[in-house]
Amino acid sequence: xxPGLHRLLQLPRQLLFRNPFxxxxxxxxxxxTRPESRDDTLPFPHPWNYxxxxxxxxxxFSKAGGQAGSAKHNRFxxxxxxxxxxxxxxxxxxxxxxxxxxxxxxxxxxxxxxxxGIARATGADTLLFSNGPSWRHQRKASAxxxxxxxxxxxxxxxxxxxxxxxxxxxxxxxxxxxxAESHEDSITIQLEPEIKTVMLEMLVNNFFGAKIEYTQLRExxxxxxxxxxxxxxxxxxRNRFDMNPLKKRRVSRRSRQLREDFEAxxxxxxxxxxxxxxxxxxxxxxxDEFSDESIRSNVKVFLAGALEATTSxxxxxxSHLARNSEAQEQVFREVAPINAFSPDVxxxxxxxxxxxxxxxxxxxxxYFLPRRAQENTWLTLHDGxxxxxxxxxxxxLDVWHANRLEEFWGVEATGAKADVFAPERWEHIExxxxxxxxxxxxxxxxxxxxxxxxxxxxxxxxxVVGSIxxxxxxxxxxxxxPAKAGVSTKPLDGTLxxxxxxxxx
Numbered sequence: 001x002x003p004g005l006h007r008l009l010q011l012p013r014q015l016l017f018r019n020p021f022x023x024x025x026x027x028x029x030x031x032x033t034r035p036e037s038r039d040d041t042l043p044f045p046h047p048w049n050y051x052x053x054x055x056x057x058x059x060x061f062s063k064a065g066g067q068a069g070s071a072k073h074n075r076f077x078x079x080x081x082x083x084x085x086x087x088x089x090x091x092x093x094x095x096x097x098x099x100x101x102x103x104x105x106x107x108x109x110x111x112x113x114x115x116x117g118i119a120r121a122t123g124a125d126t127l128l129f130s131n132g133p134s135w136r137h138q139r140k141a142s143a144x145x146x147x148x149x150x151x152x153x154x155x156x157x158x159x160x161x162x163x164x165x166x167x168x169x170x171x172x173x174x175x176x177x178x179x180a181e182s183h184e185d186s187i188t189i190q191l192e193p194e195i196k197t198v199m200l201e202m203l204v205n206n207f208f209g210a211k212i213e214y215t216q217l218r219e220x221x222x223x224x225x226x227x228x229x230x231x232x233x234x235x236x237x238r239n240r241f242d243m244n245p246l247k248k249r250r251v252s253r254r255s256r257q258l259r260e261d262f263e264a265x266x267x268x269x270x271x272x273x274x275x276x277x278x279x280x281x282x283x284x285x286x287x288d289e290f291s292d293e294s295i296r297s298n299v300k301v302f303l304a305g306a307l308e309a310t311t312s313x314x315x316x317x318x319s320h321l322a323r324n325s326e327a328q329e330q331v332f333r334e335v336a337p338i339n340a341f342s343p344d345v346x347x348x349x350x351x352x353x354x355x356x357x358x359x360x361x362x363x364x365x366x367y368f369l370p371r372r373a374q375e376n377t378w379l380t381l382h383d384g385x386x387x388x389x390x391x392x393x394x395x396x397l398d399v400w401h402a403n404r405l406e407e408f409w410g411v412e413a414t415g416a417k418a419d420v421f422a423p424e425r426w427e428h429i430e431x432x433x434x435x436x437x438x439x440x441x442x443x444x445x446x447x448x449x450x451x452x453x454x455x456x457x458x459x460x461x462x463x464v465v466g467s468i469x470x471x472x473x474x475x476x477x478x479x480x481x482p483a484k485a486g487v488s489t490k491p492l493d494g495t496l497x498x499x500x501x502x503x504x505x
Contacts, residue, residue, distance in 0.1 A: 021387060023378070025385050026067075027074040028074070030063075032077065073405070074090055074093060085396065095382065095440055096379050096381045098449070106374065109374055117236030120232075121232050121304075122301050127298060135449075139452070148455040151459055157342060161463060164467065167214060179500075190495060192494040196307050201214055204217070208281045208282060210272055228258070228265055269303065273299060309366065309457065312488040312490050316363040318497070330351050331465070332470060338470070346466075352465065359421075362403060362421055364399050364442065366399065370395065372395065373391055382437070399443075406419075415428035470502070472500065473502055477493070
Protein backbone atom coordinates (compact mmCIF):
# COMPACT_ATOMS: atom_id res chain seq x y z
CA UNK A 1 0.00 0.00 0.00
CA UNK A 2 1.17 3.55 -0.78
CA PRO A 3 2.61 5.10 2.44
CA GLY A 4 -0.06 7.14 4.20
CA LEU A 5 -2.86 5.76 2.02
CA HIS A 6 -4.41 3.97 5.00
CA ARG A 7 -4.93 7.37 6.66
CA LEU A 8 -6.89 8.63 3.66
CA LEU A 9 -8.99 5.47 3.68
CA GLN A 10 -9.77 6.03 7.36
CA LEU A 11 -10.79 9.66 6.84
CA PRO A 12 -14.52 9.13 5.98
CA ARG A 13 -15.00 7.07 9.12
CA GLN A 14 -13.07 9.62 11.18
CA LEU A 15 -15.24 12.49 9.94
CA LEU A 16 -18.33 10.54 10.98
CA PHE A 17 -16.76 9.84 14.43
CA ARG A 18 -17.26 6.10 14.13
CA ASN A 19 -15.43 3.81 16.50
CA PRO A 20 -12.41 2.29 14.66
CA PHE A 21 -12.17 -0.73 16.98
CA UNK A 22 -14.38 -3.75 16.44
CA UNK A 23 -14.86 -7.12 18.08
CA UNK A 24 -15.62 -8.49 21.54
CA UNK A 25 -13.42 -6.04 23.49
CA UNK A 26 -15.41 -2.84 23.93
CA UNK A 27 -13.68 0.55 23.63
CA UNK A 28 -14.89 4.08 24.40
CA UNK A 29 -13.83 7.48 23.08
CA UNK A 30 -11.99 10.30 24.84
CA UNK A 31 -13.11 13.67 23.45
CA UNK A 32 -10.47 16.40 23.65
CA THR A 33 -13.03 18.94 22.40
CA ARG A 34 -15.45 18.23 25.25
CA PRO A 35 -14.09 19.37 28.63
CA GLU A 36 -16.77 17.43 30.50
CA SER A 37 -15.41 14.15 29.08
CA ARG A 38 -11.81 14.56 30.26
CA ASP A 39 -9.74 15.73 33.21
CA ASP A 40 -7.84 18.98 33.80
CA THR A 41 -4.95 18.14 31.47
CA LEU A 42 -5.04 16.97 27.87
CA PRO A 43 -4.52 13.24 27.20
CA PHE A 44 -1.18 13.69 25.43
CA PRO A 45 2.16 15.28 26.40
CA HIS A 46 2.81 18.91 25.49
CA PRO A 47 5.30 21.55 26.71
CA TRP A 48 3.18 22.40 29.77
CA ASN A 49 2.34 18.95 31.13
CA TYR A 50 5.08 16.55 29.97
CA UNK A 51 6.50 16.29 33.49
CA UNK A 52 3.25 14.62 34.60
CA UNK A 53 3.10 11.43 32.49
CA UNK A 54 1.19 9.38 35.08
CA UNK A 55 -1.47 12.09 35.24
CA UNK A 56 -1.64 12.12 31.42
CA UNK A 57 -2.30 8.37 31.41
CA UNK A 58 -4.90 8.75 34.15
CA UNK A 59 -6.68 11.42 32.12
CA UNK A 60 -7.73 8.80 29.59
CA PHE A 61 -9.75 7.00 32.27
CA SER A 62 -10.88 9.88 34.49
CA LYS A 63 -14.45 9.99 33.06
CA ALA A 64 -14.77 6.30 32.24
CA GLY A 65 -16.68 5.30 35.36
CA GLY A 66 -20.00 5.27 33.53
CA GLN A 67 -18.73 2.83 30.92
CA ALA A 68 -19.54 -0.88 31.19
CA GLY A 69 -17.16 -3.84 31.01
CA SER A 70 -14.02 -3.46 28.94
CA ALA A 71 -15.04 -0.03 27.66
CA LYS A 72 -13.90 1.58 30.92
CA HIS A 73 -10.44 0.01 30.54
CA ASN A 74 -9.92 0.50 26.79
CA ARG A 75 -10.15 4.12 25.68
CA PHE A 76 -9.20 5.74 22.41
CA UNK A 77 -8.45 9.15 21.02
CA UNK A 78 -8.84 9.91 17.32
CA UNK A 79 -8.48 13.11 15.34
CA UNK A 80 -9.18 13.31 11.58
CA UNK A 81 -6.07 12.91 9.39
CA UNK A 82 -4.17 11.13 12.21
CA UNK A 83 -3.94 7.48 13.21
CA UNK A 84 -6.03 6.49 16.23
CA UNK A 85 -4.49 6.14 19.70
CA UNK A 86 -5.66 3.27 21.91
CA UNK A 87 -4.76 3.20 25.59
CA UNK A 88 -5.53 0.09 27.60
CA UNK A 89 -5.24 -0.79 31.27
CA UNK A 90 -6.95 -4.18 30.88
CA UNK A 91 -4.35 -6.88 31.76
CA UNK A 92 -5.63 -9.52 29.27
CA UNK A 93 -5.40 -6.97 26.43
CA UNK A 94 -1.90 -5.90 27.52
CA UNK A 95 -0.81 -9.53 27.62
CA UNK A 96 -2.25 -10.23 24.16
CA UNK A 97 -0.58 -7.19 22.56
CA UNK A 98 2.81 -7.99 24.08
CA UNK A 99 2.53 -11.63 23.03
CA UNK A 100 1.72 -10.52 19.46
CA UNK A 101 4.69 -8.11 19.28
CA UNK A 102 7.73 -9.11 17.24
CA UNK A 103 9.39 -8.95 13.85
CA UNK A 104 7.08 -11.32 12.00
CA UNK A 105 4.58 -10.20 9.38
CA UNK A 106 1.37 -8.90 10.94
CA UNK A 107 2.82 -8.56 14.43
CA UNK A 108 2.94 -5.32 16.38
CA UNK A 109 6.04 -3.12 16.35
CA UNK A 110 7.36 -1.09 19.19
CA UNK A 111 5.99 2.44 18.69
CA UNK A 112 9.10 4.62 18.48
CA UNK A 113 7.25 7.95 18.87
CA UNK A 114 7.70 8.23 22.69
CA UNK A 115 11.41 7.38 22.50
CA UNK A 116 12.63 9.75 19.77
CA GLY A 117 14.58 11.75 22.37
CA ILE A 118 16.35 8.57 23.50
CA ALA A 119 17.25 7.72 19.91
CA ARG A 120 18.73 11.17 19.35
CA ALA A 121 20.81 10.82 22.52
CA THR A 122 22.05 7.24 22.10
CA GLY A 123 21.50 6.33 18.45
CA ALA A 124 18.55 4.62 16.78
CA ASP A 125 20.20 1.21 16.29
CA THR A 126 19.27 -0.15 19.73
CA LEU A 127 17.00 -2.82 21.17
CA LEU A 128 14.94 -0.01 22.66
CA PHE A 129 14.22 1.89 19.44
CA SER A 130 14.68 -0.39 16.44
CA ASN A 131 12.16 -2.72 14.80
CA GLY A 132 12.24 -5.53 12.25
CA PRO A 133 15.61 -6.90 11.02
CA SER A 134 17.55 -4.23 12.92
CA TRP A 135 15.91 -5.26 16.20
CA ARG A 136 16.49 -8.95 15.43
CA HIS A 137 20.21 -8.21 14.90
CA GLN A 138 20.45 -6.26 18.16
CA ARG A 139 18.61 -8.98 20.04
CA LYS A 140 21.02 -11.62 18.80
CA ALA A 141 23.96 -9.54 20.06
CA SER A 142 22.53 -9.21 23.57
CA ALA A 143 21.10 -12.71 24.01
CA UNK A 144 24.25 -14.48 25.20
CA UNK A 145 25.78 -11.81 27.49
CA UNK A 146 22.46 -11.07 29.21
CA UNK A 147 21.19 -14.65 29.39
CA UNK A 148 20.47 -16.13 32.82
CA UNK A 149 22.75 -19.10 32.17
CA UNK A 150 25.65 -16.72 31.55
CA UNK A 151 25.00 -14.28 34.41
CA UNK A 152 24.37 -16.95 37.02
CA UNK A 153 27.65 -18.77 36.45
CA UNK A 154 29.40 -18.83 39.88
CA UNK A 155 32.45 -16.84 38.76
CA UNK A 156 30.28 -14.15 37.12
CA UNK A 157 27.92 -13.89 40.06
CA UNK A 158 30.76 -13.77 42.59
CA UNK A 159 32.26 -10.84 40.71
CA UNK A 160 29.08 -8.84 41.16
CA UNK A 161 28.94 -9.69 44.85
CA UNK A 162 32.59 -8.77 45.38
CA UNK A 163 32.08 -5.32 43.86
CA UNK A 164 28.95 -4.78 45.89
CA UNK A 165 30.58 -6.04 49.10
CA UNK A 166 33.48 -3.59 48.61
CA UNK A 167 31.08 -0.71 48.02
CA UNK A 168 28.90 -1.61 51.00
CA UNK A 169 31.93 -1.77 53.31
CA UNK A 170 32.96 1.69 52.13
CA UNK A 171 29.42 2.98 52.70
CA UNK A 172 29.37 1.47 56.21
CA UNK A 173 32.64 3.20 57.02
CA UNK A 174 31.22 6.47 55.72
CA UNK A 175 28.07 5.94 57.78
CA UNK A 176 30.14 5.23 60.89
CA UNK A 177 31.97 8.51 60.31
CA UNK A 178 28.72 10.46 59.86
CA UNK A 179 27.23 8.94 62.99
CA ALA A 180 30.38 9.67 65.00
CA GLU A 181 30.43 13.28 63.83
CA SER A 182 26.73 13.78 64.60
CA HIS A 183 26.88 11.91 67.95
CA GLU A 184 23.62 10.21 66.94
CA ASP A 185 22.75 6.57 66.33
CA SER A 186 20.97 7.30 63.04
CA ILE A 187 21.13 9.66 60.08
CA THR A 188 18.59 10.97 57.58
CA ILE A 189 19.74 10.28 54.04
CA GLN A 190 18.49 10.04 50.47
CA LEU A 191 19.44 6.57 49.26
CA GLU A 192 18.77 7.14 45.55
CA PRO A 193 22.20 8.72 44.82
CA GLU A 194 23.93 5.87 46.65
CA ILE A 195 21.97 3.21 44.80
CA LYS A 196 22.58 4.86 41.42
CA THR A 197 26.31 4.68 41.97
CA VAL A 198 26.22 1.06 43.09
CA MET A 199 24.15 0.09 40.04
CA LEU A 200 26.44 1.86 37.58
CA GLU A 201 29.53 0.49 39.32
CA MET A 202 28.33 -3.12 39.05
CA LEU A 203 27.43 -2.64 35.38
CA VAL A 204 30.66 -0.93 34.33
CA ASN A 205 33.15 -2.83 36.50
CA ASN A 206 31.57 -6.29 36.61
CA PHE A 207 29.43 -6.68 33.53
CA PHE A 208 31.66 -4.71 31.14
CA GLY A 209 34.94 -5.51 32.97
CA ALA A 210 36.20 -1.93 33.23
CA LYS A 211 37.79 -0.23 36.26
CA ILE A 212 36.35 3.07 37.44
CA GLU A 213 36.46 4.37 40.99
CA TYR A 214 33.24 4.87 42.92
CA THR A 215 33.88 8.59 43.47
CA GLN A 216 34.50 9.22 39.77
CA LEU A 217 31.24 7.51 38.84
CA ARG A 218 29.32 9.45 41.45
CA GLU A 219 30.86 12.89 40.90
CA UNK A 220 31.43 12.94 37.13
CA UNK A 221 29.48 10.41 35.12
CA UNK A 222 26.22 10.11 37.05
CA UNK A 223 25.46 13.87 37.10
CA UNK A 224 26.23 14.01 33.36
CA UNK A 225 23.91 11.09 32.50
CA UNK A 226 21.20 12.44 34.82
CA UNK A 227 21.21 15.74 32.92
CA UNK A 228 21.14 13.89 29.58
CA UNK A 229 18.12 11.87 30.74
CA UNK A 230 16.31 15.07 31.71
CA UNK A 231 17.21 16.47 28.27
CA UNK A 232 15.83 13.31 26.60
CA UNK A 233 12.40 13.80 28.18
CA UNK A 234 12.33 17.50 27.31
CA UNK A 235 13.71 16.93 23.81
CA UNK A 236 11.06 14.33 22.89
CA UNK A 237 8.24 16.80 23.55
CA ARG A 238 10.00 19.94 22.34
CA ASN A 239 10.77 18.53 18.90
CA ARG A 240 7.22 17.27 18.45
CA PHE A 241 5.81 20.75 19.03
CA ASP A 242 8.61 22.78 17.43
CA MET A 243 7.12 24.37 14.31
CA ASN A 244 10.59 25.15 12.95
CA PRO A 245 13.00 22.39 14.00
CA LEU A 246 15.71 23.75 11.65
CA LYS A 247 15.97 27.09 13.41
CA LYS A 248 19.29 27.89 15.06
CA ARG A 249 18.99 27.51 18.81
CA ARG A 250 20.56 30.07 21.12
CA VAL A 251 23.78 28.89 22.75
CA SER A 252 23.19 29.01 26.51
CA ARG A 253 24.84 27.83 29.68
CA ARG A 254 22.56 24.81 29.56
CA SER A 255 23.60 23.90 26.01
CA ARG A 256 27.29 24.23 26.90
CA GLN A 257 26.77 22.01 29.93
CA LEU A 258 24.86 19.51 27.83
CA ARG A 259 27.69 19.35 25.30
CA GLU A 260 30.11 18.55 28.13
CA ASP A 261 27.68 15.93 29.45
CA PHE A 262 27.51 14.17 26.09
CA GLU A 263 31.31 14.19 25.91
CA ALA A 264 31.40 12.50 29.34
CA UNK A 265 28.80 9.98 28.16
CA UNK A 266 30.93 9.13 25.11
CA UNK A 267 33.98 8.81 27.35
CA UNK A 268 32.18 6.39 29.69
CA UNK A 269 30.99 4.38 26.68
CA UNK A 270 34.60 4.08 25.48
CA UNK A 271 35.65 2.91 28.94
CA UNK A 272 32.89 0.27 28.95
CA UNK A 273 33.78 -1.05 25.47
CA UNK A 274 37.58 -1.06 25.87
CA UNK A 275 37.74 -4.30 27.95
CA UNK A 276 36.21 -6.14 24.99
CA UNK A 277 39.64 -6.20 23.37
CA UNK A 278 40.98 -8.09 26.41
CA UNK A 279 37.98 -10.46 26.44
CA UNK A 280 36.96 -9.32 29.93
CA UNK A 281 33.57 -9.19 31.62
CA UNK A 282 30.50 -9.96 29.54
CA UNK A 283 32.49 -9.22 26.38
CA UNK A 284 33.89 -12.76 26.53
CA UNK A 285 30.38 -13.98 25.70
CA UNK A 286 29.79 -11.66 22.72
CA UNK A 287 30.40 -12.96 19.20
CA ASP A 288 33.12 -11.34 17.08
CA GLU A 289 30.58 -10.82 14.29
CA PHE A 290 29.38 -7.65 16.05
CA SER A 291 31.67 -4.63 15.67
CA ASP A 292 32.28 -2.14 18.45
CA GLU A 293 30.40 0.49 16.50
CA SER A 294 27.37 -1.74 15.95
CA ILE A 295 26.86 -2.26 19.68
CA ARG A 296 27.87 1.24 20.84
CA SER A 297 24.34 2.63 20.97
CA ASN A 298 23.15 -0.34 23.02
CA VAL A 299 25.99 0.16 25.51
CA LYS A 300 24.77 3.75 25.99
CA VAL A 301 21.23 2.52 26.60
CA PHE A 302 22.48 0.00 29.19
CA LEU A 303 24.54 2.68 30.97
CA ALA A 304 21.57 5.04 31.14
CA GLY A 305 19.37 2.12 32.14
CA ALA A 306 21.49 1.51 35.23
CA LEU A 307 20.47 4.99 36.42
CA GLU A 308 16.86 4.55 35.36
CA ALA A 309 15.21 1.11 35.32
CA THR A 310 17.47 -0.73 37.78
CA THR A 311 17.74 2.24 40.13
CA SER A 312 13.96 2.63 39.97
CA UNK A 313 13.47 -1.04 40.86
CA UNK A 314 15.84 -0.88 43.86
CA UNK A 315 14.68 2.48 45.23
CA UNK A 316 11.02 1.45 45.08
CA UNK A 317 11.76 -1.80 46.91
CA UNK A 318 13.66 0.05 49.67
CA SER A 319 11.00 2.75 49.75
CA HIS A 320 8.20 0.21 50.27
CA LEU A 321 10.14 -1.68 52.94
CA ALA A 322 10.90 1.60 54.71
CA ARG A 323 7.14 2.00 55.17
CA ASN A 324 6.52 -1.61 56.14
CA SER A 325 8.67 -2.59 59.12
CA GLU A 326 7.16 -6.07 59.36
CA ALA A 327 8.08 -6.88 55.75
CA GLN A 328 11.54 -5.39 56.28
CA GLU A 329 12.15 -7.58 59.31
CA GLN A 330 10.95 -10.66 57.45
CA VAL A 331 13.47 -9.98 54.67
CA PHE A 332 16.14 -9.49 57.33
CA ARG A 333 15.35 -12.80 59.01
CA GLU A 334 15.62 -14.52 55.63
CA VAL A 335 18.96 -12.97 54.61
CA ALA A 336 20.61 -12.70 58.06
CA PRO A 337 22.15 -16.21 57.93
CA ILE A 338 23.57 -15.61 54.44
CA ASN A 339 27.32 -15.03 54.53
CA ALA A 340 27.78 -15.01 50.76
CA PHE A 341 25.12 -14.60 48.11
CA SER A 342 25.08 -17.14 45.29
CA PRO A 343 22.54 -18.13 42.63
CA ASP A 344 21.46 -21.12 44.73
CA VAL A 345 21.06 -18.99 47.84
CA UNK A 346 19.00 -16.39 46.02
CA UNK A 347 16.69 -19.11 44.73
CA UNK A 348 15.86 -19.91 48.35
CA UNK A 349 15.00 -16.35 49.45
CA UNK A 350 11.29 -16.74 48.78
CA UNK A 351 10.04 -13.75 50.76
CA UNK A 352 12.62 -11.41 49.20
CA UNK A 353 11.46 -12.68 45.81
CA UNK A 354 7.84 -11.82 46.71
CA UNK A 355 8.91 -8.35 47.85
CA UNK A 356 10.60 -7.74 44.51
CA UNK A 357 7.67 -9.06 42.45
CA UNK A 358 5.29 -6.88 44.46
CA UNK A 359 7.55 -3.88 43.88
CA UNK A 360 7.36 -4.36 40.11
CA UNK A 361 3.60 -4.89 40.25
CA UNK A 362 2.72 -1.80 42.29
CA UNK A 363 5.45 0.54 41.07
CA UNK A 364 6.84 -0.66 37.72
CA UNK A 365 9.89 1.17 36.40
CA UNK A 366 8.45 1.29 32.88
CA TYR A 367 4.96 2.54 33.57
CA PHE A 368 3.71 2.20 30.00
CA LEU A 369 4.76 0.22 26.95
CA PRO A 370 4.21 1.64 23.43
CA ARG A 371 3.22 -0.51 20.44
CA ARG A 372 1.97 0.13 16.90
CA ALA A 373 -0.14 -1.90 14.48
CA GLN A 374 1.78 -2.55 11.25
CA GLU A 375 -1.34 -3.85 9.50
CA ASN A 376 -5.07 -4.06 10.05
CA THR A 377 -4.96 -6.64 12.84
CA TRP A 378 -7.36 -8.96 14.64
CA LEU A 379 -5.97 -9.52 18.14
CA THR A 380 -7.01 -12.67 20.00
CA LEU A 381 -7.00 -12.69 23.83
CA HIS A 382 -6.26 -15.81 25.87
CA ASP A 383 -9.96 -16.03 26.87
CA GLY A 384 -10.99 -16.17 23.19
CA UNK A 385 -12.20 -12.57 22.79
CA UNK A 386 -11.07 -10.73 19.66
CA UNK A 387 -10.33 -7.11 18.92
CA UNK A 388 -9.75 -5.32 15.60
CA UNK A 389 -7.06 -2.61 15.42
CA UNK A 390 -6.63 -0.52 12.25
CA UNK A 391 -3.24 -0.18 10.61
CA UNK A 392 -1.13 2.56 12.17
CA UNK A 393 -2.90 2.51 15.54
CA UNK A 394 -0.70 3.83 18.34
CA UNK A 395 -1.16 1.55 21.38
CA UNK A 396 -0.26 2.65 24.91
CA LEU A 397 -0.21 -0.24 27.37
CA ASP A 398 -0.83 1.47 30.71
CA VAL A 399 0.93 -0.96 33.03
CA TRP A 400 0.95 1.43 36.02
CA HIS A 401 -2.83 1.66 36.29
CA ALA A 402 -3.51 -1.89 35.09
CA ASN A 403 -1.58 -3.24 38.07
CA ARG A 404 -3.73 -1.20 40.47
CA LEU A 405 -7.16 -2.35 39.28
CA GLU A 406 -9.11 -3.95 42.13
CA GLU A 407 -11.06 -6.29 39.87
CA PHE A 408 -7.84 -7.88 38.58
CA TRP A 409 -5.41 -7.48 41.51
CA GLY A 410 -7.66 -6.90 44.53
CA VAL A 411 -8.80 -8.84 47.58
CA GLU A 412 -10.99 -11.32 45.74
CA ALA A 413 -8.27 -12.23 43.23
CA THR A 414 -5.10 -12.01 45.34
CA GLY A 415 -6.10 -11.65 49.01
CA ALA A 416 -5.00 -8.00 49.34
CA LYS A 417 -6.12 -4.58 48.09
CA ALA A 418 -4.70 -3.74 44.69
CA ASP A 419 -3.32 -0.31 45.59
CA VAL A 420 -1.23 -1.40 48.61
CA PHE A 421 2.20 -3.00 48.94
CA ALA A 422 1.51 -6.59 50.05
CA PRO A 423 4.18 -9.21 49.26
CA GLU A 424 1.90 -11.83 50.83
CA ARG A 425 -0.43 -11.63 47.83
CA TRP A 426 2.08 -13.74 45.86
CA GLU A 427 1.93 -16.48 48.48
CA HIS A 428 -1.87 -16.33 48.22
CA ILE A 429 -1.64 -16.66 44.44
CA GLU A 430 0.70 -19.63 44.81
CA UNK A 431 -1.64 -21.35 47.27
CA UNK A 432 -4.53 -20.92 44.85
CA UNK A 433 -2.52 -22.78 42.22
CA UNK A 434 -3.20 -20.01 39.72
CA UNK A 435 -1.59 -20.07 36.29
CA UNK A 436 1.37 -17.70 36.46
CA UNK A 437 0.48 -16.00 33.16
CA UNK A 438 -2.84 -14.89 34.67
CA UNK A 439 -0.90 -12.68 37.10
CA UNK A 440 1.70 -10.92 34.99
CA UNK A 441 2.99 -7.61 36.36
CA UNK A 442 4.73 -6.70 33.04
CA UNK A 443 7.57 -5.12 35.02
CA UNK A 444 10.07 -6.25 32.38
CA UNK A 445 7.54 -6.32 29.56
CA UNK A 446 6.48 -9.68 28.14
CA UNK A 447 6.86 -11.69 24.96
CA UNK A 448 9.60 -11.41 22.36
CA UNK A 449 10.49 -7.84 23.34
CA UNK A 450 10.90 -8.56 27.04
CA UNK A 451 13.63 -6.38 28.59
CA UNK A 452 17.05 -7.90 27.68
CA UNK A 453 18.43 -6.76 31.04
CA UNK A 454 15.81 -8.67 33.05
CA UNK A 455 18.16 -11.26 34.53
CA UNK A 456 20.94 -8.73 35.15
CA UNK A 457 18.44 -6.45 36.91
CA UNK A 458 17.12 -9.28 39.06
CA UNK A 459 20.66 -10.23 40.08
CA UNK A 460 21.62 -6.66 40.98
CA UNK A 461 18.41 -5.84 42.83
CA UNK A 462 18.52 -9.02 44.91
CA UNK A 463 22.06 -8.19 45.99
CA VAL A 464 21.30 -4.55 46.79
CA VAL A 465 17.98 -4.99 48.61
CA GLY A 466 19.04 -8.15 50.45
CA SER A 467 22.31 -6.60 51.67
CA ILE A 468 20.74 -3.30 52.75
CA UNK A 469 18.12 -5.16 54.78
CA UNK A 470 20.84 -7.30 56.36
CA UNK A 471 23.05 -4.38 57.38
CA UNK A 472 20.67 -1.51 58.11
CA UNK A 473 17.36 -0.63 59.70
CA UNK A 474 15.61 2.09 57.72
CA UNK A 475 12.41 4.04 58.18
CA UNK A 476 10.73 6.44 55.75
CA UNK A 477 10.63 10.09 56.79
CA UNK A 478 7.26 10.61 55.05
CA UNK A 479 4.48 8.05 55.25
CA UNK A 480 3.03 8.88 51.84
CA UNK A 481 4.96 7.51 48.88
CA PRO A 482 4.18 9.49 45.69
CA ALA A 483 5.94 8.83 42.39
CA LYS A 484 7.89 11.03 40.01
CA ALA A 485 7.99 9.86 36.43
CA GLY A 486 10.17 10.59 33.44
CA VAL A 487 11.90 7.86 31.47
CA SER A 488 11.08 5.62 34.43
CA THR A 489 9.36 6.05 37.80
CA LYS A 490 11.07 6.65 41.14
CA PRO A 491 10.00 7.68 44.65
CA LEU A 492 9.46 11.45 44.70
CA ASP A 493 11.43 11.89 47.94
CA GLY A 494 14.59 10.29 46.53
CA THR A 495 14.11 7.39 48.98
CA LEU A 496 14.58 9.61 52.02
CA UNK A 497 15.00 7.45 55.12
CA UNK A 498 16.23 7.45 58.68
CA UNK A 499 19.05 4.93 58.55
CA UNK A 500 20.93 3.14 61.32
CA UNK A 501 23.24 0.18 61.50
CA UNK A 502 21.81 -3.08 62.74
CA UNK A 503 23.27 -4.10 66.07
CA UNK A 504 25.26 -7.31 66.09
CA UNK A 505 23.77 -10.06 68.24
